[in-house]
Amino acid sequence: MRPTDLDRVRGLHLFGQAAPETFRVATAGAHLQRFPANTTLLFEGDTVDFLYMLLEGQVELHGTWNDHETVMAILRPVSSFLLAAVVLDADALMSARTLERCEILMIPGDAIRTAMQLDARFAMAVSRDLAGGYRGLVRTIKNHKLRSGVERLANHLLALRSADNAGSTVRLHYEKRILASLLGMTPENLSRAFAALQAHGVTVEGALVHITNIAALEALAKPDPLIDNHAPRGGDILIDADAEIWSSEWNRKARR
Amino acid sequence: MRPTDLDRVRGLHLFGQAAPETFRVATAGAHLQRFPANTTLLFEGDTVDFLYMLLEGQVELHGTWNDHETVMAILRPVSSFLLAAVVLDADALMSARTLERCEILMIPGDAIRTAMQLDARFAMAVSRDLAGGYRGLVRTIKNHKLRSGVERLANHLLALRSADNAGSTVRLHYEKRILASLLGMTPENLSRAFAALQAHGVTVEGALVHITNIAALEALAKPDPLIDNHAPRGGDILIDADAEIWSSEWNRKARR
DNA sequence: GCTTGGACTTGATGCAGATCAAACCACTGC
DNA sequence: GCAGTGGTTTGATCTGCATCAAGTCCAAGC
Numbered sequence: 001m002r003p004t005d006l007d008r009v010r011g012l013h014l015f016g017q018a019a020p021e022t023f024r025v026a027t028a029g030a031h032l033q034r035f036p037a038n039t040t041l042l043f044e045g046d047t048v049d050f051l052y053m054l055l056e057g058q059v060e061l062h063g064t065w066n067d068h069e070t071v072m073a074i075l076r077p078v079s080s081f082l083l084a085a086v087v088l089d090a091d092a093l094m095s096a097r098t099l100e101r102c103e104i105l106m107i108p109g110d111a112i113r114t115a116m117q118l119d120a121r122f123a124m125a126v127s128r129d130l131a132g133g134y135r136g137l138v139r140t141i142k143n144h145k146l147r148s149g150v151e152r153l154a155n156h157l158l159a160l161r162s163a164d165n166a167g168s169t170v171r172l173h174y175e176k177r178i179l180a181s182l183l184g185m186t187p188e189n190l191s192r193a194f195a196a197l198q199a200h201g202v203t204v205e206g207a208l209v210h211i212t213n214i215a216a217l218e219a220l221a222k223p224d225p226l227i228d229n230h231a232p233r234g235g236d237i238l239i240d241a242d243a244e245i246w247s248s249e250w251n252r253k254a255r256r
Numbered sequence: 257m258r259p260t261d262l263d264r265v266r267g268l269h270l271f272g273q274a275a276p277e278t279f280r281v282a283t284a285g286a287h288l289q290r291f292p293a294n295t296t297l298l299f300e301g302d303t304v305d306f307l308y309m310l311l312e313g314q315v316e317l318h319g320t321w322n323d324h325e326t327v328m329a330i331l332r333p334v335s336s337f338l339l340a341a342v343v344l345d346a347d348a349l350m351s352a353r354t355l356e357r358c359e360i361l362m363i364p365g366d367a368i369r370t371a372m373q374l375d376a377r378f379a380m381a382v383s384r385d386l387a388g389g390y391r392g393l394v395r396t397i398k399n400h401k402l403r404s405g406v407e408r409l410a411n412h413l414l415a416l417r418s419a420d421n422a423g424s425t426v427r428l429h430y431e432k433r434i435l436a437s438l439l440g441m442t443p444e445n446l447s448r449a450f451a452a453l454q455a456h457g458v459t460v461e462g463a464l465v466h467i468t469n470i471a472a473l474e475a476l477a478k479p480d481p482l483i484d485n486h487a488p489r490g491g492d493i494l495i496d497a498d499a500e501i502w503s504s505e506w507n508r509k510a511r512r
Numbered sequence: 513g514c515t516t517g518g519a520c521t522t523g524a525t526g527c528a529g530a531t532c533a534a535a536c537c538a539c540t541g542c
Numbered sequence: 543g544c545a546g547t548g549g550t551t552t553g554a555t556c557t558g559c560a561t562c563a564a565g566t567c568c569a570a571g572c
Contacts, residue, residue, distance in 0.1 A: 044482050045481075045482055063394075063397075063398040063401075063402065063482070063483075064402075065398060065402040065403065065478070065480055065482075065483060066402070066403075066478055066480075068402045070398070070401040070402055072394070072397065072398070083387070084386075084387035084388075084390040084391050084394075085387075085391070087383050087384060087387040088384060088387050088388065088391070090391070091482075093391055093394045093395065093398070093482050094394065116376065116379070116380050116383065117376055117377070117380060118376065119376065120372065120373055120374065120375065120376035120379050121373070123372070123376050123379035123380050123382075123383060124372050124373060124379050126379075126383050127343050127372065127379060127382050127383045127386055128343060128344060130340075130383055130386040130387055130390055131339070131340035131341075131343040131344050131386055132340075132344065133390055134340040134386055134389055134390045134393065135340050135341070135344070135346070135349055137390065137393035137394065137396075137397065138319075138328070138340075138349045138350065138393065139349065140393075140397060141319075141328065141393065141396060141397060141400070142319040142321060142326070142328070142349070144397070144400060144401070145319075145326040145400070145440050146319065146320075146321040146322070146324050146326055147321065147322075148558075148559095149558080149559075150558095175519070175520095176519075176520070177519070177520080184401050185559075185560090186559075186560060186561080187519080187520070187521090188520090188521080188522085188559090188560080188561085188562095189558090189559060189560075190520095191520065191521055191522080192521090192522085192559090195521090195522090222321070222322055224321055224322075225301075226300050226301055226319070226321075226347075226349050227319075227321060404528075404529095405528075405529070406528095431549070431550095432549075432550070433548095433549065433550080441529070441530090442529075442530060442531080443549080443550070443551090444529090444530080444531085444532095444550090444551080444552085445528085445529055445530075446550095447550065447551050447552080448529090448551090448552085451551090451552090513572100514571105514572085515570100515571085515572075516569105516570085516571080516572095517568105517569095517570090517571105518567105518568090518569090518570105519566105519567085519568085519569100520565105520566080520567075520568100521564100521565085521566075521567090522563100522564085522565080522566095523562105523563085523564080523565100524561100524562085524563080524564105525560100525561080525562080525563100526559105526560085526561075526562095527558105527559090527560075527561090528557105528558090528559085528560090529556105529557090529558090529559100530555100530556080530557075530558090531554100531555080531556070531557090532553105532554085532555075532556090533552100533553085533554080533555100534551105534552085534553085534554105535550105535551085535552080535553100536549105536550080536551075536552095537548100537549085537550075537551095538547100538548090538549080538550095539546100539547085539548090539549100540545100540546085540547080540548100541544100541545090541546085541547100542543100542544085542545085542546095
């Protein structure tokens with residue numbers, strides 16, 4: 001593993017609080033692996049032997065039942081995944097596949113569990129990460145049960161805008177059919193949802209989405225800090241570890 | 257607090273592994289409180305100062321957006337709730353209200369956080385609890401995105417049957433309109449869903465549901481160990497801490 | 513260049529589930 | 543007992559979204 005990669009891992013919330021010894025133990029058995037695009041890393045139901053740290057590329061987590069498939073999350077660097085399964089030494093509930101060429105650091109699960117026993121601060125950091133993930137899922141469920149498809153799309157666009165702290169144009173980082181599944185709709189319906197948003201200040205141009213009237217879009221989307229993590233809360237400071245669904249690093253600002 | 261209550265708390269997964277000193281510290285500042293039925297304990301957005309341990313009664317967690325409301329979970333003893341918010345010292349994402357008269361042990365949040373710093377085994381137990389909760393929410397999302405209303409109801413009935421390790425009759429422990437919201441449908445639709453299940457060996461009699469043909473119901477429900485925690489996995493032993501959505505105690509057998 | 517395949521869009525149709533409305537029932541309180 | 547209230551059921555209707563079916567666009571391969 002290159003020193004620069006080590007630095008990146010060291011910088012994660014998960015290890016930031018840990019004792020140097022803990023960090024050494026955990027990363028000693030770790031190995032960096034590269035995967036091509038469209039590679040399944042793990043099927044749901046598989047035993048989870050490693051904690052995965054995505055350093056480069058994009059990974060999709062999805063679930064299956066009765067010949068249906070749904071995208072649960074898209075991960076971008078730097079994110080860890082499968083932490084809950086590792087902590088419990090349990091099977092994976094979701095499959096993971098690369099959407100593009102990826103660099104992934106794989107840390108043996110028992111190293112993580114051992115480190116937690118030895119270092120309360122590290123165990124605390126794991127708890128914070130899991131708690132943040134937990135709250136992200138609560139937000140996701142509220143999003144799905146309380147809003148319509150168009151409303152979910154509108155809020156997704158606002159979240160993207162906030163994450164990229166961009167101007168009036170955001171870029172979709174993956175295919176629309178994947179976004180559709182993530183938002184819980186069909187590709188056809190996503191297309192129509194975009195069309196519906198034209199009346200609310202949104203125009204689409206391939207992967208680029210122009211938000212020409214933010215006020216109008218927000219009026220439709222009604223973002224809420226208790227669902228949308230990006231939404232402003234009344235003058236409050238955003239708690240760092242409560243950042244996102246899959247990793248506290250997911251949503252950090254100034255990425256690239 | 258009565259000694260018997262202390263014993264019940266001591267028996268929880270959360271404290272089972274903790275050092276006696278940790279247990280003492282955490283429960284020293286705790287107080288037992290009784291609430292009447294239909295009392296809101298906490299609104300979403302409120303600051304969370306306590307970890308709540310439900311010792312008696314039923315509590316509903318629900319979320320709101322734009323004048324809509326949805327039930328996120330129903331808790332029964334012995335369950336903890338708001339652990340994720342406590343770990344992060346964050347606002348509640350869900351409101352909590354009693355459905356009936358409740359006894360709740362309230363443990364100061366900072367006592368929990370302090371105990372985690374001091375006792376790695378306790379921090380580990382918190383992680384396991386959160387990881388179990390996390391996985392429960394993943395199951396919930398798969399359930400909602402991949403199944404229809406009737407399928408969700410069918411699986412819910414099978415889960416009830418499994419939890420009560422009962423015979424062919426299960427009892428609904430709360431009102432149908434609450435169950436409807438929990439399953440993501442309207443009361444009218446739940447009624448029709450029950451009617452639809454008549455063709456698959458289910459008859460309803462108030463709060464009692466008779467499953468006259470389990471094979472037929474399972475053929476419709478297609479329970480899956482990666483969604484339904486009760487579903488049998490191939491000869492495997494069920495991992496204890498991965499027990500349920502809101503608490504590892506939720507689903508334990510031989511309750512009453 | 514042409515061809516092929518997959519992503520995306522657009523239109524027509526069908527279905528699951530929401531909404532509206534009314535009736536029924538059980539329980540509560542007077 | 544009786545009226546009132548709220549939960550539940552049933553029916554009629556409406557809507558959002560899925561499904562089915564073309565057709566377009568675009569990139570990769572021959």
